[in-house]
Amino acid sequence: MNARFLGIAELVEAPSVAVVVDVMRAFTVAAWAFAQGAEKIVLAESLDEALALKARHPDWVALKDGPSAPGFDAVNSPGLLRFVDLGGRTVVQKTTAGTVGALAVKEASLVLCASFVVAEATARLLRARECDSVTFVVTGEDGRADEDLACAQYIARRAAEAGTDAAQFLRRAGESRAASELAEGVRQGVHPDDVALCLELDRFPFAMVAALEDSLMVLRPCAVPSLNDGA
Numbered sequence: 001m002n003a004r005f006l007g008i009a010e011l012v013e014a015p016s017v018a019v020v021v022d023v024m025r026a027f028t029v030a031a032w033a034f035a036q037g038a039e040k041i042v043l044a045e046s047l048d049e050a051l052a053l054k055a056r057h058p059d060w061v062a063l064k065d066g067p068s069a070p071g072f073d074a075v076n077s078p079g080l081l082r083f084v085d086l087g088g089r090t091v092v093q094k095t096t097a098g099t100v101g102a103l104a105v106k107e108a109s110l111v112l113c114a115s116f117v118v119a120e121a122t123a124r125l126l127r128a129r130e131c132d133s134v135t136f137v138v139t140g141e142d143g144r145a146d147e148d149l150a151c152a153q154y155i156a157r158r159a160a161e162a163g164t165d166a167a168q169f170l171r172r173a174g175e176s177r178a179a180s181e182l183a184e185g186v187r188q189g190v191h192p193d194d195v196a197l198c199l200e201l202d203r204f205p206f207a208m209v210a211a212l213e214d215s216l217m218v219l220r221p222c223a224v225p226s227l228n229d230g231a
């Protein structure tokens with residue numbers, strides 16, 4: 001597989017296949033939202049758009065990163081979201097890096113949103129679709145966030161060879177600036193378990209596919225056949 005790793009600002013043309021990586025915390029949170037029963041996640045362009053969507057659909061759950069704010073129902077924390085029943089709900093998510101990265105590749109023919117908790121399912125979907133050229137979007141810190149780059153490199157390796165060991169990639173993510181900032185209370189809207197939850201390898205068996213639906217970028221879980229199913 002031909003893999004390239006780009007920051008959001010380096011995306012000059014729409015890739016064919018994009019894997020948008022945000023370990024801490026947008027796409028760990030998104031996976032937890034699906035685990036808690038959410039039907040879909042609308043990725044909002046701005047806080048104003050998130051609030052406008054919420055106003056139009058009062059039953060939707062509006063989620064932002066940083067501290068909570070009027071009009072929003074939840075923050076971008078897996079540790080907090082794992083206790084929320086989202087059965088059948090639509091979540092609207094707006095964050096600094098992850099959602100921006102996904103919206104930057106909305107013209108791609110296949111967009112996967114990923115983190116360590118869905119790494120194997122993401123790699124397996126890339127294999128199943130026989131994707132031989134994949135652009136990994138490293139969303140954090142202008143493409144230099146090591147938790148995102150490590151996860152992207154791990155998924156790329158797993159997509160090419162099933163035997164890759166995750167330990168060194170998880171160690172890099174655990175030593176990243178984002179992990180330190182979350183642990184030290186620099187970031188807001190944080191639960192003490194957030195870093196550990198973001199480093200849980202393959203916590204969930206699904207990948208996450210984003211696609212345009214009526215001009216909104218919508219993220220949905222995607223079941224991936226397990227190895228035992230012959231994939």
Ligand SMILES: O=C(O)[C@H](CS(=O)(=O)O)OP(=O)(O)O
Nearest residue numbers: 025026065095096097098187
């Ligand atoms: O929620 C996060 O961890 C970050 C935003 S900040 O760095 O905490 O302000 O957003 P994300 O888009 O999930 O990287």
Ligand SMILES: [Mg+2]
Nearest residue numbers: 024025097140
């Ligand atoms: Mg991030």
